[in-house]
Amino acid sequence: MVRVLDKEYGGKIHVRIYEAGKDTEYVKKYGAVTKSMLVINEKKAVTKLTKPAVRKAFEEALKL
DSSP, rough: HHHHHHHHHHTSSSSSEOOTTTOOOOOOHHHOOOOOOOEEEEEEEOOOOOHHHHHHHHHHHHHH
């Protein structure tokens, strides 16, 4: 889903998915979390990974 949105927005947004328990480099910047999260443009962290929530976060990132 995220890859499709990434292609749809044509590289205007930098996306990184951090998996809880697997990736640890996010801890310094975003703190410890127990769920996976999506980080958009190194500014907005999304922990509710539903299609509507992710699409809304992408649209908000484009407005900034």
